[in-house]
Amino acid sequence: MALLMEKGAEPQTEKELADLDAIAALKESAAIELKEEGNKYVKMGKKHYSEAINCYTRAINQNALSDTETSIIFSNRAHVNLLLGNYGRALSDSEEAMKLSPTNVKAFYRAAKASLSLNKLVEAKTFCENGLDQNPDNEELKKLLKQIDSQISEHQQHEAQVSKALTSAKGLVSAIEDRALNIGKAMFQELTGLKKPILDKDHILHWPVLLLYAEVMSSDFIEDFCETDISAPLPWDKENAYTRDAIELYYEAGSGVRLSKREIISTFLQGTVASHLESFGDDEIDGVKSSPKGISSIGEGRSKWVKVNERRTLHAVLKEPNLIIPGIPVFFVVSKRSSFYKEFKSGNWSLPF
Missing domain, CATH: 1.25.40.10 (Tetratricopeptide repeat domain)
Structure with a gap:
């Protein structure tokens, strides 16, 4: 069979x-x-x-x-x-x-x-x-x-937008490296959103700047502060305690951790079509710090309030070696006419969080 x-x-x-x-x-x-x-x-x-x-x-x-x-x-x-x-x-x-x-x-x-x-x-x-x-x-x-x-077609347009956003972020990081600035973790985003600096066609940085009135913890936000401008606050209060001749401007030194180049790029990509990227197409990015010497933090112990010389440009202030920019520049405004001034200058005051 x-x-x-x-x-x-x-x-x-x-x-x-x-x-x-x-x-x-x-x-x-x-x-x-x-x-x-x-x-x-x-x-x-x-x-x-x-x-x-x-x-x-x-x-x-x-x-x-x-x-x-x-x-x-x-x-x-x-x-x-x-x-x-x-x-x-x-x-x-x-x-x-x-x-x-x-x-x-x-x-x-x-x-x-x-x-x-x-x-x-x-x-x-x-x-x-x-x-x-x-x-x-x-x-x-x-x-x-x-x-x-x-x-x-939609995919190609999206990829072009991603590429543009990544190129812009890398350009910002390159400009920051050229200026030897220290960038730390973004703070106060509930007040500023995802604002970031802009590099114009003349390779000049324009920073969003947050002004905090330490005594009352109110704020003003300057969306475009050119790095070549003199660092002088513009707003003042209704009771005239913060008139131009009465106020002083400070930054907090020795505070925060300097981000790596990769972390800074990720920060600048937040809120863009490229925010999902995990690889930036450059192996040299890994492990490279945003400024020299490979120091991860600045200052020891307690942070200090450093008075800003308002005759200097914003660029000159930001490149101070003891200043870590918390995403965008943040300056504290105090009035010499206020009773709070003595407490602030003594170093007894700190951010309430």
């Missing part, structure tokens, strides 16, 4: 040949039946999709149909996997279908759909174009190709 023949053995008699033909016919019939059964399960809805996949798999495993018919079954299984969100399996089935029948347009369409869902936009476009080579009038492929082209 043909069923008892050893694997690889050639049939010797007409009986064995007939048996083999009968077995092949049975397997072919079973495969076709399983395919049709699978199609019925698909029409019955999502609850029966797993049964449809099982039928298609068993039909394929019969190894009894032509390449063209088997291609259709792979394509059908790809369709069900798409419906289930099994995009990787759908793509694999579609590719098998295309190998077996390069003219199976549905397989190209489903491969494109799966690739699109996997965000493989270039591959999706190629599948669409190859499918249209087979059938130039296929409206589904035309519509899908238009959708893919639109997403590719």
Whole structure:
């Protein structure tokens, strides 16, 4: 009997040949039946999709149909996997279908759909174009190709924006390194948001500056303070305690930890389309500090209040070696006419947090 023949053995008699033909016919019939059964399960809805996949798999495993018919079954299984969100399996089935029948347009369409869902936009476009080579009038492929082209365009625009944001952040860090400034962790963002310095076309830094009135813990915010300007506060209070001749300006020295170059770039990317980046495309960034000597903090023990010489430019003040800029410059404004002035100058006052 043909069923008892050893694997690889050639049939010797007409009986064995007939048996083999009968077995092949049975397997072919079973495969076709399983395919049709699978199609019925698909029409019955999502609850029966797993049964449809099982039928298609068993039909394929019969190894009894032509390449063209088997291609259709792979394509059908790809369709069900798409419906289930099994995009990787759908793509694999579609590719098998295309190998077996390069003219199976549905397989190209489903491969494109799966690739699109996997965000493989270039591959999706190629599948669409190859499918249209087979059938130039296929409206589904035309519509899908238009959708893919639109997403590719959006992706390219997004990548261009990310690149621009990263280039800007690196430019800021380079300018800060050139000026030997120390940047620390951003503070007071509840008052300033995600404001950051801007480097203009003349390579001049424009800083957002926060002025804190230490006695009453109110604040003023200057959005654009050019580094070449004299560091003089502009606002004053209603009771005239903070008139121009009465106020003094201070910064807190020896406070904070100097950020690394990588950390500064991450800070400057906050609030941009590139905020998600973990790699900045430059191996030299890793481990490099934002200023020389590799010191992670400045000052020892208690921080100090240092009076600002208001005849100096903002740049000259910020490059003081004992000043770590907490994201953006922060200066404390006190009035010599206030009773609070003595407490502040004595060093007994500190930020209430």
